[in-house]
Amino acid sequence: MKKIIFVLTSIIATYVLNAQVKTPQSSPNSTLSQVVGLTDVMINYSRPSAKGRTIFGDLVPFGKLWRTGANANSTVSFSEDVLINGATLKKGKYAIFTTPKADMWEVVFYTDTDNWGTPEEWNANKVAVVTNVDPIGLGNNVETLTISINNITNDSATLDISWEKTMVSVKFIVPTQKAAMASIEKTLAGPTAGDYFSSAQYLLQSNGDMNKALEYINKATAMTKPGAEVPFWYLRQKSLIQAKLNDKSGAIATAKLSLAAAEKAKNDDYVKMNNDSIKEWSKK
Numbered sequence: 001m002k003k004i005i006f007v008l009t010s011i012i013a014t015y016v017l018n019a020q021v022k023t024p025q026s027s028p029n030s031t032l033s034q035v036v037g038l039t040d041v042m043i044n045y046s047r048p049s050a051k052g053r054t055i056f057g058d059l060v061p062f063g064k065l066w067r068t069g070a071n072a073n074s075t076v077s078f079s080e081d082v083l084i085n086g087a088t089l090k091k092g093k094y095a096i097f098t099t100p101k102a103d104m105w106e107v108v109f110y111t112d113t114d115n116w117g118t119p120e121e122w123n124a125n126k127v128a129v130v131t132n133v134d135p136i137g138l139g140n141n142v143e144t145l146t147i148s149i150n151n152i153t154n155d156s157a158t159l160d161i162s163w164e165k166t167m168v169s170v171k172f173i174v175p176t177q178k179a180a181m182a183s184i185e186k187t188l189a190g191p192t193a194g195d196y197f198s199s200a201q202y203l204l205q206s207n208g209d210m211n212k213a214l215e216y217i218n219k220a221t222a223m224t225k226p227g228a229e230v231p232f233w234y235l236r237q238k239s240l241i242q243a244k245l246n247d248k249s250g251a252i253a254t255a256k257l258s259l260a261a262a263e264k265a266k267n268d269d270y271v272k273m274n275n276d277s278i279k280e281w282s283k284k
Helices: 002-018 176-188 193-205 210-222 232-244 248-265 268-281
Strands: 029-036 039-046 070-078 082-084 087-089 092-099 105-110 127-133 136-150 156-173
Touching (some): 210 232
Antiparallel strands (some): 039 070, 082 156, 092 105, 105 127
């Protein structure tokens, strides 16, 4: 009987420990993902509601650094460098801090994003960009803090912070033309040696068209810079393709080239693989 009671007690204790009470968060978390031109922008923040309180100048005092949200840092990340009021904000993730005032807000992008609220010790070296913006009075009341990306064009957008009857808007410029031209030039320049190698490797591994695979690997090796050695792993793939095409003599000759290059690079794995293959393909 005591054993049964002990087992039941253990089960109940385990259940209680594992049980989790779920209640609504007073400031629920929100994540926003937006593409501006060719730049990915992501915002993560907690959203407090006014609930009848006076916000700016009271709950959020004027002239004091504000976390710009609730709980952990409100953050924004950019996949490319952007310009804010002429200053470059490097691609990456930043905490958003603000100092609201009646006639002007200071908006700070801070590199340390792991604070709960504002940093205990402010470090000016962690300020990536700071900009001043004029607050905009709203005709309607915004009950819940909202950070959003608006006024989107190919080259810019605004990061808008709205709550109660106030909004501030920070314009940022994205390098769409630069990124687009880089993509165009890369595409029009044609496939790289790595592209041909990957294509040949895929056809080999998927038992595809071996003649096409040989064509691709030959193009990859031909694109080696003058004076540079053909990578031993390229030669290894070529030898395997030749073997698949039953060109054993060609496969052995290529494997020997790969072997020599692997020995020079002191890559024992490729040395062994080439030796094993040469031995196998040399059998009559």
